[in-house]
Structure formats: structure tokens, C-alpha cells
Amino acid sequence: MADLSAAELLTQNYPKEAKVAIAARWQGQLYDLAAQLSATATPEPVLPGDREALDILRHSTAHIMAQAVQELFPGAKIAIGPAIEDGFYYDFEYERPFTPEDLPAIEEKMQEIIKAGITFNRKELEREEAQACFAAEPYKQELISELEGPISLYSQGRFVDLCRGPHLPDTSRVGAFKLLSVAGAYWRGDENKASLSRIYGTAFFDRKELKEHLRLLEEAKRRDHRKLGRDLELFLFHEDVGAGRVVWLPRGMLLRYLIEEFERKEHMRRGYYMVQGPQILKRELWEKSGHYEHYRQNMYFTEVDEQAYGIKPMNCLSHMLVYKSKVRSYRDLPMRMFELGTVHRHERSGVLHGLTRVRSFTQDDAHILCTPEQVADEILGVMNFVTDVMDVFGFDYTLELSTRPEKSIGTDHDWELATEALLNALRKSGRAYEINEGDGAFYGPKIDVKIKDALKREWQCATIQCDFTLPERFDLHYTAADGTLKRPVMLHRVILGSIERFIGVLTEHYAGAFPLWLAPEQVRILTVTNRADAWAEEIKSALVAAELRAEVDLRNEKLGAKVRDAQMLKIPYMIILGDKEVDEKLVTPRLRNGENLPAMGLNQFISRLTEEARLRK
RNA sequence: GCCAACUUAGCUCAGUCGGUAGAGCAGCUGAUUCGUAAUCAGCAGGUCGUCGGUUCGAUUCCGACAGUUGGCUCCA
Numbered sequence: 205m206a207d208l209s210a211a212e213l214l215t216q217n218y219p220k221e222a223k224v225a226i227a228a229r230w231q232g233q234l235y236d237l238a239a240q241l242s243a244t245a246t247p248e249p250v251l252p253g254d255r256e257a258l259d260i261l262r263h264s265t266a267h268i269m270a271q272a273v274q275e276l277f278p279g280a281k282i283a284i285g286p287a288i289e290d291g292f293y294y295d296f297e298y299e300r301p302f303t304p305e306d307l308p309a310i311e312e313k314m315q316e317i318i319k320a321g322i323t324f325n326r327k328e329l330e331r332e333e334a335q336a337c338f339a340a341e342p343y344k345q346e347l348i349s350e351l352e353g354p355i356s357l358y359s360q361g362r363f364v365d366l367c368r369g370p371h372l373p374d375t376s377r378v379g380a381f382k383l384l385s386v387a388g389a390y391w392r393g394d395e396n397k398a399s400l401s402r403i404y405g406t407a408f409f410d411r412k413e414l415k416e417h418l419r420l421l422e423e424a425k426r427r428d429h430r431k432l433g434r435d436l437e438l439f440l441f442h443e444d445v446g447a448g449r450v451v452w453l454p455r456g457m458l459l460r461y462l463i464e465e466f467e468r469k470e471h472m473r474r475g476y477y478m479v480q481g482p483q484i485l486k487r488e489l490w491e492k493s494g495h496y497e498h499y500r501q502n503m504y505f506t507e508v509d510e511q512a513y514g515i516k517p518m519n520c521l522s523h524m525l526v527y528k529s530k531v532r533s534y535r536d537l538p539m540r541m542f543e544l545g546t547v548h549r550h551e552r553s554g555v556l557h558g559l560t561r562v563r564s565f566t567q568d569d570a571h572i573l574c575t576p577e578q579v580a581d582e583i584l585g586v587m588n589f590v591t592d593v594m595d596v597f598g599f600d601y602t603l604e605l606s607t608r609p610e611k612s613i614g615t616d617h618d619w620e621l622a623t624e625a626l627l628n629a630l631r632k633s634g635r636a637y638e639i640n641e642g643d644g645a646f647y648g649p650k651i652d653v654k655i656k657d658a659l660k661r662e663w664q665c666a667t668i669q670c671d672f673t674l675p676e677r678f679d680l681h682y683t684a685a686d687g688t689l690k691r692p693v694m695l696h697r698v699i700l701g702s703i704e705r706f707i708g709v710l711t712e713h714y715a716g717a718f719p720l721w722l723a724p725e726q727v728r729i730l731t732v733t734n735r736a737d738a739w740a741e742e743i744k745s746a747l748v749a750a751e752l753r754a755e756v757d758l759r760n761e762k763l764g765a766k767v768r769d770a771q772m773l774k775i776p777y778m779i780i781l782g783d784k785e786v787d788e789k790l791v792t793p794r795l796r797n798g799e800n801l802p803a804m805g806l807n808q809f810i811s812r813l814t815e816e817a818r819l820r821k
Numbered sequence: 822g823c824c825a826a827c828u829u830a831g832c833u834c835a836g837u838c839g840g841u842a843g844a845g846c847a848g849c850u851g852a853u854u855c856g857u858a859a860u861c862a863g864c865a866g867g868u869c870g871u872c873g874g875u876u877c878g879a880u881u882c883c884g885a886c887a888g889u890u891g892g893c894u895c896c897a
Contacts (some may be wrong), residue, residue: 293892301825388824389894395894397823402892430889443870445890458886513874547897552822553888555895567897652897664897701897720851760854770856782856794857 211814213487226460241548258408262287264324264372265314265381265407266294271363273302273403282365283343283391283400290417291406296636297343301401307383309716310403313548313778314381321376322361324607326352326369332809337364339464343391381407424659429711430558435772436716438724439559440708448563450704455724458753460703463710463720464544466596467568467700475590476542476570481522483546487512489521491678493746494613498646502549519545520696523571524678527692537692538574544570544703558665559708566703572695573680576621583629583651583668586697590653590666593699596820597710599655603635606643611771613647626670626692648696649675658714665709672696672697717774721817727754728775730766732782734758743779743806748812752817771796775811 205407266285273280277298285294296302309665329337331348335354338344344366348355358367360375370379383405391397432782433439438456445451452460476807484506484529491498495518503774504515516522533540546566555561572582591707594601605626627650630637637651643649653666671694674680681689700706710718720726727747729740740756747754757766763780770778778794785792790803804812 269854273846303826385891386825389893390823391891395823399893401824404892441888447888549896552895554822554824554893557890561896565897667897698897705897730857731854732856733853762854762860764859765859771858778857783858798857800857 220698221272231297232410248413255657259287260370261372261378261409261648262292262407263367264375265378266292266406267324267358267360267365268314268317268366268378269293269310269383269405269782270296270365271317271360272310274363276306276309276313281341281343284347285365290676291384293402293404295391295400295402297398297400301388302386302403304386307386307403307444311383313380317360318375318378320361320373323374324371326360326371327357327359327785329357331355334366338366372574375551377419379405379409380411381405382414382418382728398675400463416477418713420659424661424712425714427659427712429560429708430556431595432711432716433559433708436711439713445551446563448551448561448621450559450562450564458724459555459718459722463703463707464568467544468542468653470589470593471540471542471568471570474540474585479523479541479543481516481525481545483542484513484515485521485549487514490514493521493524493674494647494677495521498611498613503618504548505552515548516545517549518549518696519543519567519569520571520674520694521615524674524680527573527680530679532573532692533679534575534682534684534690537682538572538578540570540572542568547701559704559711562704565705568703569696569698569700572697573675573682574695575690576693578687579625579670579695580628580632582695583626583670584632586668586695586699587633587651589627590699594653594655597713599657601666602653603630603633603637603655604640604643604654605630605637606640606645606652608649609642609644611646612644614673614676619649620791622670622672622693626651626668645669645696647671655709657709658715659712661712663705663709665706666699667701667790671696688712719821720776720813721820723774724753724815725775726752726754726765726813727772727777727779728770729754729756729779729781730763730770730772731756732763732780734760735783736786738788740779740781743781743791746806747810747813752810752813766771767794779809 237753263286266287270282270285273294273296274282277296279299281294281297284299324677331351333662334348334357335345337357338348347366349692354370355366357364358369358371359365381514383403385404387402387404389400389402391400406414406417408417433456436455437705439453441447441449442451457802469523487496487505490500490503496514501515503517506513506515525542527539544566546564548564551561551563556563572586574582592600605623607623613618630651636738640652642743648669648671650667650669652664653662653668654662655666656662672691675691675694680692680694682692684690710722718724729743731737731740737756737758737785740758744754744756756768759766774796779791780794781791784790785803788803789806791806792803792807793809795801
């Protein structure tokens, strides 16, 4: 049994860099230790915001919150309370769920605890002693029963928690924190287990960092595509349509059309055939493919004339039939088939979220059938495709390899081959990647591409899946050079993923201010008085003739009001027309950032915009 | 699907401790022709998400359903 002081803590158990950072944070009282460490270790990594130090701070804040909750709500049982990406949470079981109204009181109690500067003490106990210690805490009991050896506990005052540590020296070290929200959660993330009440919060070493974090949260709210979708008149959801299904408004549909046209052209350039299948296919076909067995709970079904049909949740089946429509030779491979295919998946109601998680969506889907030897090159080709497209939209991305899940079809041998093929392509790409064990599709492993938006949030868009199974089930083959019949390999892949999700992410990425080539309305012509109406109409005609998207605002409104309306729609260019411009036949463009360009001739303006749209920046 | 909260005019929101509601913006009409983020005035707009229950009476209380939001789980 040992009390571990802050000083000892710094010499134990976690990375040197973190210790140095923590020592620096606490240098007021731990100056000598920090100096000592700096003498033996490298002093460089003393950085504000060091990840480990921040995690320790947040985890300690979670303990403080748990103490506050137990003091305010006697009988509340504690479950777990880790630090997470942006803060921390703690799960509780209580006679009622906590509500946002509870948070101020908890915060106040936490402030008291922080002010009191209570020391965090570490103790190590044998399992039986620890069990006795948590007689009133069933969740802790369960955790202890699974632990080996001496069990470490941390206490601050009368509050004791099972914990690996480390922690701050004392509670006063919490510089700034805020409780953010309450939510439901399950014990151990299992929906069959107890339902707990979770409180989320965040903490930082100083107030400035907290303020900046809260500002980022506000910024995310301002950029929320659900709000922008309404404000910019892009799309709507309607309860009479049903949850998770989008109705596209004119401006949003135009944006979508522009992205889809871009995609069609890019696929044509890269040797894809455009194909298309129907929305519903006989149930037997889904049984043959394995979808009925493995994906049925997510599918919609219908029956007409005693024939059962499945509404497609994926596009692959028609593509298989395209392949089978004639005898294929090795000379035909690789065969790449592309479809902007709308699929319908019965996602559980609770997961729906704006455009990023819907029940009907369109994939920029393609299936590549190739020889086993071609697989690696095809995967690399797709990865290059992804890079090119993401560059156009200004997204950075990360790669993940997902391996065989528990529920899957196909032989071990095929899974190994497919996984190896993807791994090879990843290695060849030279990019860093992570591995998600057991996260693959039921028919094959996959490479997932996650893009980061402007607020550094990650979204899965592109995915490349390697499939040996469907060609088998559909008995696909090609005639090899030696005249024998061979089985092709199939790659499933999307680049943007779901057009809906991509537009949602793109909207937040640009905060609704789409680059010129994607802006539904590129130019709005504003008149100061109705003496400029004729010139305005003439300009609009010329712009439209040059395939630019322009509108006029001839309303009997003050210029300020017209500017404001155009500004709120984030239209890239405004043209302001008063008597001066009419007399000299000029246009004076105003950018949406408020900057005014010098007056120029109409043709010059058209060239400028045409070039800007062509560059897609 | 589960836990929790929410749903009042096209939008953003007040309000009714049970006696059928109000503002701003948007819309329409009129006046105003005014140079870079909101001109003024008037008018119109709601069976208070839907369906049941309790009640003399429900937008308000209760229940179911639908939808939305934050999480959990799942996923493009």
C-alpha cells in the first residue's frame, strides 16, 4: 500500500514527454522536479496543450465531477469516466437521468472542490480489499473482478475511484472547465446492459484555451449544414416524406448536379463505363448474393403479383449482370462500371443526422472486375482518383484498413488474399494508414478514406472494398490468354461515398460559401435605382449566354438591403449598377468578402469568371 | 432500436400556473428611386406536430405515434 505523491507520480509509469510537460505545468510547486527531469531528459517537449498532460487534467476533472455528483445526488452510482478527444465524460446510474438543468449546480460544487485544492492520493489494494472498498458501487465491483494483481485507487477527500491514474497533484490544478451536455449511454456500450446517464464536459489548463474551444463549438454550430441547408435554400426534410429522406430545393439540386457532372466526366476520363440498374430487384437475387442473409435487417422489401422484391441497398447486383451480359476475355479486363446509384437502407431511427446519415442516398458507386494480377494496380488507381478529387475540393484525408468482421461470407483463403491486396496497395501508396480489426464489410475487407473538414472533424467518404465472393456466387469468369476460364476479382469503390453526405460535409467545409464553380448562383446584379434595370438585364443575358449562373435583383429596395440579401446567400459576385455604370457601360463587382473590384468592361468580367470557374478553386 | 430533451405562422422565437395565442423577419399591397449587411406604413398568415385519454372546457395535464436534437450502438 503506498501513497503516491505528485512528485513520485512524475517518476512513474508514463511517457517521459508527458512528465516533462506536466512538470512544466506545475512548475510553481514542482520547480525542482521539473528542473531535475529537464536535466536528465530532453527539455524540448515542454509544450502547452501536450496531449498526455491534457488527458490527465481532463480525467482528473472527471473524478471531480463524479465527486460533485455524488455529493449532490446521494445514491448515484459511478460507472466510468475517461478523458476523450475534446474533453471527458462520466457515466452514472441514478434514480432519474440528469438534465441540462442539473449542470450549473454540479459545476458550482466542482468549483468548490477545485478551490479546496484537495490532494489526489494513490493507493494500491489487493482485490478483496478493493471489492470491500466499493461495496456500494456495482459497476466498480464488476471492473475489479476482471482486474489482475494489486488494484490502484485514487482518492480526493472522501471520494474514492478505481483508477489506473495518473492524476493531477491536487484539485486546484484544474484551470478551466465546463460541463457541456447530458446523454444516455449503456454500461460498456452494450444496449442490452444497464442504461446510464452520461455527463460530458471539457477542461483545459487555462481559460483562454477553454474559450477558444467553446468558440470552435460555436463556429461548428454556425457552419452546421442543417442550418445552412435551410438558410441557403439547398434542401429540406419533411415529416410527411419520412425520416432520413432528402427533398432537394432548386439551389441544392443545382449544386448536386454540378458535383455529379464533375464526377461523370472524371469517371469517363479514367476508363469507366456508365451503367444503370433498377431500384428494385427480385428477392431471389438478393438471396443469391448473400445480402438477404446478411443485410436483410437494413433492407426494404415489397411484393407485387406474388413476387417478392428487395429495394436495393447497394448497386453491385445489376453490375454483376452487366458483366455477365456477354462472354468476357482477359482483354476486356479491367472492366470498370460506374453508376450514380440511389440506394435505400433502413438505418435505425436514432442514427439519422441531416445529410450525413440518411436512409435514401446516392453513391458514386463503381465496380471493377479484373484479374488477380491487376488488383494492386486497380486499387492504386482508385487511390489516385481519390487524391485528385479530394484536392479539387480541398480536403485532406487519412486511410484505414478494415479487416474481416465476425459476420461474413467467403473462405479464409479469399479473405487473406483480399486483405493482402489492400495492404500492398496501402504500402505502395506511401501514405500512413491505420488498421481497424473486424470492421470490414460482410463480403470483404476495405480501405476507408476519412476526410477532414475545416473544423478538423473526420467523415468517412471514399471506400475501396475487395471482394472474391460475389464473382463466385454469380459464377463470373473470363477467358484467360491460355484459353482457360478464370474467376475475376471484384472491387467495390466509391469516391465521394454518398453524394448527400458529401454535400453536407462540403457545406460545412466551405461554411456555405461555395467556390465559384459550385455556387448555385454565381453572380447577382443589384440595381441602385430602376434607371439601371435595362443594363442589368443586358448583363444577365450576356452572363447566361457565357454559361454563368446569374440573377438580377430589380426590387424596389435600397442597395443596402439587396447587398445584405445576396450576402446572406453567400453569392460569390455581386454587380452594383448605379447611374455611373449605366452611363459608362461598366460593371463594378463586389466580392462576398466585402471587397470591391475596380470597374471593368462586361467582357473582361466574363473572362475573369470563366477562368475562375474553370480552375475550380 | 435504446436513453434523454424538444415540436407554437414559411423562418427565429415569446406566451398560456387548463378558459382556443403574440413579436421580428419573410410574404402581399401602397408610398419611397434612396450607392455597398435590413426605407416606411398597412394587410394577411396559426384547428399551438398527429391521434386518443382526463376534464364543463386541453395548445397547456396524461398516453401512443410521427418528426427533430444530443448521446449510445451501427454505418456511406
